[in-house]
Amino acid sequence: DAGVTQSPTHLIKTRGQQVTLRCSPKSGHDTVSWYQQALGQGPQFIFQYYEEEERQRGNFPDRFSGHQFPNYSSELNVNALLLGDSALYLCASSLIAGTGEAFFGQGTRLTVV
Amino acid sequence: AQSVTQLDSQVPVFEEAPVELRCNYSSSVSVYLFWYVQYPNQGLQLLLKYLSGSTLVKGINGFEAEFNKSQTSFHLRKPSVHISDTAEYFCAVSAFKGSQGNLIFGKGTKLSVKP
Incomplete structure (x- = not known):
């Protein structure tokens, strides 16, 4: 079992650009959630996808959008990047019928310059 | 809505000493509770979870x-x-219903073990 895999591991983008991050969930999991972890902070919930639809959303602007594919993998898109978007982006997979227990990937470190 | 407060941002301790990392939560509904650990430049690993039953739960390590x-x-x-x-340790909660699967994290506690 490969667990949750994310790509790329590191990314440097220029302010105003757009970025796409990718995530493959743990085998058997049907739900993918994305979190943003700024330096020195705990992860903050961005949104959750289940059955290819956004099921829940945290307090993040519309510049943050996502997608879930039929194989349960997911993408996180961020448009019009700001310097403040620099963070570790974590993908977590779980079961919709579960208890909230989530398995996390290694994350994508995004730096906006 | 739920919130989590980790009372200590940093905890230094000597090797072989006992340690306690404190976590308080606030919620208007019943919650599940979790502790995650994050090693430098890595994602989060689940240490343990409380879902129901015995109030003392044992985890890994x-x-x-x-x-x-x-x-x-x-x-x-x-x-x-x-x-x-x-490593850094994070306490998190998840509501039984409604926001199920949406984890609310504390700001973390950095545990530093010295020889």
């Missing part, structure tokens, strides 16, 4: 936590720490 409903706490303990336990 010798850690345990006790759920106290009246004090809305879920403190993490280990009787004897090792250098390899140096």
Whole structure:
């Protein structure tokens, strides 16, 4: 079992650009959630996808959008990047019928310059 | 809505000493409780979870936590720490219903184990 895999591991983008991050969930999991972890902070919930639809959303602007594919993998898109978007982006997979227990990937470190 | 407060941002401790990392939560509904560990430049690994039943839960690497409903706490303990336990620890909650699957995290506690 490969667990949750994310790509790329590191990314440097220029302010105003757009970025796409990718995530493959743990085998058997049907739900993918994305979190943003700024330096020195705990992860903050961005949104959750289940059955290819956004099921829940945290307090993040519309510049943050996502997608879930039929194989349960997911993408996180961020448009019009700001310097403040620099963070570790974590993908977590779980079961919709579960208890909230989530398995996390290694994350994508995004730096906006 | 739920919130999590980790009372100590940093905890220094000597190797083989006991440690307690404190976590308090606030919620208007019943919640599940979790502790995650994050090693440098890595993602989060689940240490332990409280779903129901016994209030004392045991996790990996010798850690345990006790759920106290009246004090809305879920403190993490280990009787004897090792250098390899140096990491950042996050307490998190998930609501039973509605926001199920949406984890609310505390700001983390950095555990530094010294020889």
